[in-house]
Amino acid sequence: PTAPVFSPALSDEEGPRLAAELFREAFDAEPDGVWYAPGRVNVIGEHTDYNGGLALPIALPHRAFLALRRREDRTIRLVSPQTRDAVDVLDLDAIGPKGTPGEVRHWNAYVAGVAWALEQDGLGPLPGFDAALYSCVPLGGGLSSSAALECATAVALDEVAGLGLAGTPTEPDDAGRAHLVTACVRAENEVAGAPTGGMDQSASMRCAAGHALELDCRDGSTTQVPFDLAEAGLALLVIDTKAKHSLVDGQYGARRASCERSAELLGVGLLADVPASALPEALDRLAASGDADAEVLVRRTRHVVTEIDRTRRLVDLLQDGSPLAGAKLAEVGTLMNGSHDSLRDDYECTCPELDVAVDTARALGAHGARMTGGGFGGSAIALVDAGRVDEVARGIVAAYAEHGFNEPAFLDATPSAPAGRVA
Numbered sequence: 001p002t003a004p005v006f007s008p009a010l011s012d013e014e015g016p017r018l019a020a021e022l023f024r025e026a027f028d029a030e031p032d033g034v035w036y037a038p039g040r041v042n043v044i045g046e047h048t049d050y051n052g053g054l055a056l057p058i059a060l061p062h063r064a065f066l067a068l069r070r071r072e073d074r075t076i077r078l079v080s081p082q083t084r085d086a087v088d089v090l091d092l093d094a095i096g097p098k099g100t101p102g103e104v105r106h107w108n109a110y111v112a113g114v115a116w117a118l119e120q121d122g123l124g125p126l127p128g129f130d131a132a133l134y135s136c137v138p139l140g141g142g143l144s145s146s147a148a149l150e151c152a153t154a155v156a157l158d159e160v161a162g163l164g165l166a167g168t169p170t171e172p173d174d175a176g177r178a179h180l181v182t183a184c185v186r187a188e189n190e191v192a193g194a195p196t197g198g199m200d201q202s203a204s205m206r207c208a209a210g211h212a213l214e215l216d217c218r219d220g221s222t223t224q225v226p227f228d229l230a231e232a233g234l235a236l237l238v239i240d241t242k243a244k245h246s247l248v249d250g251q252y253g254a255r256r257a258s259c260e261r262s263a264e265l266l267g268v269g270l271l272a273d274v275p276a277s278a279l280p281e282a283l284d285r286l287a288a289s290g291d292a293d294a295e296v297l298v299r300r301t302r303h304v305v306t307e308i309d310r311t312r313r314l315v316d317l318l319q320d321g322s323p324l325a326g327a328k329l330a331e332v333g334t335l336m337n338g339s340h341d342s343l344r345d346d347y348e349c350t351c352p353e354l355d356v357a358v359d360t361a362r363a364l365g366a367h368g369a370r371m372t373g374g375g376f377g378g379s380a381i382a383l384v385d386a387g388r389v390d391e392v393a394r395g396i397v398a399a400y401a402e403h404g405f406n407e408p409a410f411l412d413a414t415p416s417a418p419a420g421r422v423a
């Protein structure tokens with residue numbers, strides 16, 4: 001079998017250079033600066049965000065770089081390596097949500113949408129701008145290339161429009177960043193038309209290097225949780241399945257609808273209001289509710305409530321101050337495995353590619369492995385000894401070949417820094 005292909009992260013020098021070069025080529029001018037924002041992987045806490053639960057993402061070393069220059073009018077001009085021959089031109093006064101005459105095409109929605117959302121939020125009027133995007137976050141791999149775009153735009157506009165919300169990379173203003181996150185979420189929901197829950201943008205904007213971010217999606221509060229993998233001799237291997245599944249459109253919305261229906265039947269605002277101790281009784285009530293989908297609602301609810309509990313327990317383990325080794329490491333792995341199994345069996349949002357990646361990683365000695373992100377394709381993660389990354393990746397390549405799957409790609413997920421400006 002062929003050797004595993006790792007997607008490298010652009011360095012602090014390379015990323016800004018490529019974005020600035022593209023800017024000069026397209027606009028024949030110098031950008032005011034280059035800003036960046038990372039993709040993310042979620043360690044645990046999946047499909048909990050829209051239920052008001054906990055998630056635990058890290059920022060990837062893989063980032064979107066945006067070279068940007070403020071304009072004195074209300075025009076937006078955008079270019080990326082995919083569109084370098086044709087610069088897209090938009091008018092800040094004409095853009096609007098999806099389904100309206102101001103609808104914005106393809107990736108422009110994630111950039112122009114942030115400007116629109118900031119103005120909707122009363123932070124305008126903003127200046128127009130020219131921007132060149134260069135990103136190494138794999139697109140559509142469940143690693144939030146979309147949030148990386150939005151957050152890079154948000155920190156750039158924050159600075160050129162003088163909003164003063166983001167702070168600096170060394171002294172980030174967390175409350176201000178939480179504010180920018182809401183604009184990014186609104187851009188994704190309303191302008192791009194993707195009903196995602198907010199974890200991605202919070203991770204890209206509010207993570208810290210060497211840490212995972214405990215995110216309470218009920219109120220947006222966060223805690224930095226020590227997660228220094230290199231120090232522990234560990235690595236978090238990301239497997240981008242490259243799986244393309246049809247018929248998954250609408251599945252995300254269907255899961256959200258099931259959760260809302262369950263909460264309604266249980267008389268709670270959000271499923272996060274059901275503590276793990278009250279789960280058996282809640283499941284009995286759902287089973288006896290007479291709802292046509294009662295059996296499905298039971299399983300969806302069981303996933304959400306147990307997943308929030310697993311996330312809380314994993315955070316407690318990481319915060320106890322002892323090295324990530326021995327019985328503690330085994331327990332972290334067990335919680336990650338439990339998450340995947342629950343997503344596979346109760347939430348039914350895995351797919352054969354995700355299950356094979358996870359099963360293979362476990363068989364090759366991963367401490368824990370699970371799908372990450374929304375599921376139905378996208379990526380899986382495996383917590384492995386640093387010295388065994390290549391062996392696990394090779395095993396997965398071989399297993400994929402055996403199953404006739406697309407060849408997967410791999411990333412090394414070092415917990416990295418949040419969105420900011422290139423020095």
Ligand code: ADP
Pocket residue numbers: 080082106107108110133134135136138139140141142143144145146147149194
């Ligand atoms: P994910 O966020 O998991 O990568 P999404 O479907 O949410 O997947 O976002 C992918 C979309 O983001 C793409 O379809 C594209 O519109 C936009 N996008 C992300 N990165 C880039 C890029 N480097 N160039 C152009 N568009 C991009």
Ligand code: MG
Pocket residue numbers: 144145146147200
């Ligand atoms: Mg996305």
